[in-house]
Amino acid sequence: MLFRQLEYLVALARERHFARAAQACHVSQPALSEAIRKLEEELDVPLVRRGRAYEGLTPEGERIMLWAQRILADRDALKDEVGALRRGLSGRMRIGSVPTASGAVSLFTGPFCAAHPLVTVELMTDLRSEDVLRQLQNFELDAGITYLNEDLSESFQAFPLYEERYVLLTGIADDPGRRPTATWAEASRLPLCLLNPSMQGRRVLDEVFAAAGLRPVPRVETDSVASLFAHVRTGQWASVVPYAWLHVFGIPHGMQAVPLVEPAHTVPIGLVTSAREPRSVMARALLETVRRADAAAVLERLPGRPS
Incomplete structure (x- = not known):
């Protein structure tokens, strides 16, 4: 063979x-x-x-x-291990991410590439959470960034990164945007653009709305967080977006982003790798970088609002 x-x-x-x-x-x-x-x-x-x-x-x-x-x-992991011993880490690191967390990936890839200049990073940032886990299980990814659920299989090892929380993104003239916070009930009454229902990021929002007895009907649905920002920019729509994305786009001119409360809901995001031992040298190196990066601290402060 x-x-x-x-x-x-x-x-x-x-x-x-x-x-x-x-x-x-x-x-x-x-x-x-x-x-x-x-x-x-x-x-x-x-x-x-x-x-x-x-x-x-x-x-x-x-x-x-x-x-x-x-x-x-295992063959590829062995070659990477031997290569790392001889000349340092080299090759290709494959990372998959759910769209809502992809804005935080740059917090790790920059330091990782600086520490390992012979490694090329390949990012797939439009995966559903189930796709991330499936591709990890099929050895198509070295690491994944996704939601951490209690029912995560023992075949995976997870490292918490940060708590995803949400802000209401609106045009600067909208009344909720003039307040320090907005409620989910207020958000539900606005013309919303949200992620499409097949994505876990949207399912999380639907669960929060439902728990508050709310059932908003978005007029626009998309599979792209960037598209949410683009639609809000037109002034026609509002959206609920992950807080971490404000560190990518900031708060664009003409928009307001206010924390959503009642309830103040968070969801854990983490780095997931295969639990098989020995773990690949790529996965070990990325985990070391992630631990030093402290994404939670970087994402802790909301960017300043435009005047």
Whole structure:
């Protein structure tokens, strides 16, 4: 069995198409197909359901693919470990984040890159929380930044970063924006632009509204926090945005951002890695950087309001 055969199988499962998998692996389609066929002969089980086109993996193929992902991840982790011992950390760090927390990622990537100049950081910042955990489990990410839930599986290790809290973002002329705080009830009566319901950041807001007996109906829904700011800028809309994003955009001219109270709701955000030991050298290095960065302290103070 060769690593190359396992790489082809994982690529085929990901791409769900022989030609695209071959292109991703930089080989011809016949070469990829033949390598997988030989892997089936060696393991003495069918791995791929074949028809006129790719029809998916067999049950045996699904199990073997999980082992392939693990073996390839361990190979890469071993190479990173040896490389770090010889010449310092190098390679690619893959971080996935839910959109509401992506504004805080720069607090870690800057210091991390400064400490490890041979490492390239790859960020995926539009993932749902379940996607972050799935990609960690499938060894497609080295670390994830997401909501910390009590039911987080023991296969993950979490490090708390900060408590996500929320502000009402409005045009400067809106009455709630002239107060030091605003209530969720006041927010519910405004023409709202919010994240779409498939995103956990939106589900958190819906739970807070529902607990207060409120059910706002947003007129605009989006999958982008930046789009929320853009819509509020037009003067037509208001939005509820994570506090941490004010450290990215500040409070743009013509807008007000006031803390939401009644209730003053917070949600823990954390760095999540695989709990498998030995942990990858990339994940260990990032965790060291995160511990020194102290995101909670950086995000503690609300930016000053425009005059």
